[in-house]
Amino acid sequence: MIPTSVIPTLVSTITTSIEASSLYLKKHFGQQHSVLQKDSHRDIITKADIDSQNIIVNTLKRELTQLKIPLNNIGFLSEENLFTHAKYTFVIDPIDGTSNFAAGNPYFSISVACFVEGNLLVGAVSHPIQNKLYTAIKGKGSYIMDMKTGRKNRLKLKEKPVNQSLITIDMPSVSSINMYKNSKLEQIHRKVLGVRILGSAALEVCDIAANQLQASIYGKIAIWDVAASKLVINESGGRFVDWSGDDILFDIHEPEKRYKFVAGHSKLSNALVLALNS
Template sequence: MTDPLRTELLDLALEAARRAGALLRDGRPDDLAVARTKSSPIDVVTEMDIAAEKLITGFLAEHRPGDGFLGEEGAASPGSSGVRWVIDPLDGTVNYLYGLPTWSVSIAAERDGETVVGVVAAPMRRETYRAVLGGGAHVTGPDVGERRLSCRPAAPLDQALVSTGFAYVQAVRSHQADVAQRLIPRVRDIRRGGSAAIDLCDVAAGRLDAYYERGLNPWDLAAGDLIAREAGAVTGGRPGEAASGALAIAASPGVFQPLQGLLEEFGAWHD
């Protein structure tokens, strides 16, 4: 990677994710409580989500004061440098609240509207995933070492392991359950991990053949989508569209198109 700016952005994202991950892992109080709710009473924010976002934005602003921010917990500023940070300080908050290990810190850097750097730290896995546009995707950790990521070879759809997620609004998740019920007989099996960023990285790492979800926000997608693409996966939404809140899909080549076709047929893109 020869672009000095991308190198700088990657280094900053890695350090910010490391610091936030350590705060979340080591600072979780035993009596962790819900600070507020979002879309429904079960869509929660904890004090640790808020603290992690403050840590990340403070660190990045200190080093690059002209950059913009878009964060799940309210950070929003346009900036003046052409760089914007898209941040999910705690992806998988309900898992974290319950003491489950599948949660992550997701940080992406956009330059002139294009995602050029993505970092996802999964502290309880002791793994950090990273990608730079055009530079491939990698994972580091004491158990996996340092390796380049590559998605799984194409499999027939009926042999594909697929992950998904569900909204926290009852009417929406009811339809999502109907879609999953129709999809289950057509694939190997379905998983529900609870962190979109980790699911996208698991596609990149070859631990899943595919992942899809409706209702994601830019901070859920930005880093993991780049990591999946740089690992050779195909990402998108409805036919002819990019991944978005309407529908996001990431899959190994060969699985993507037939899965996308079924999801279109089943109406996975609407409530």
């Protein structure tokens, strides 16, 4: 059993680490960044990614050990070569939307989720440029906080008619674009208010929970991209499912696994799942 007294500690510690990293990224946003390619010219990493990750990891270690949680109970999983598991495993994306960050586009985020004994329990996602912090605790709701003022409001997802819905998608390749042509999904897109490619899955899903977007569809995403935001949208009353309509269960022991997801309110996400399988 997980002591309930531990949960506020995890939330406050994650919040402290994300706020520290957010300040760093805001300071360096808009500057020239050396960019390294990973698998392709679209898959990049900057020094800011590494620095952001180090800030988060070092802050979590410092804060948790001060609270008498031993280091051997703390593990990290991240895109930038962190693969250790423990009782408390923190799944980190130091910059979700690195291409946006490097290009001077403010739509990027920081994501940290905590799995306790393999179960997703706490999640937090920040939008540094807008000073927004989304947090969620399993079974306890999700919230949006202004990192400047500390003002916090509970999130509750609202349904909108399809013709008033704004949807985000991820279509990085020609093959993905062809998949959408002449399909029921394309017909749905013609009926909605708009379709956007924004480039930060974690932030997009959280913005759905805040009723700023209505749905999102991604075809290849990693656990560190969306573990925290899945909890945020679920706790706001929304759905985060695979393309078959089934709930997604993340496995921290399979970091190489990629996921296809649809996120949104029930009516719209159901329609999108049906379209994807037509």
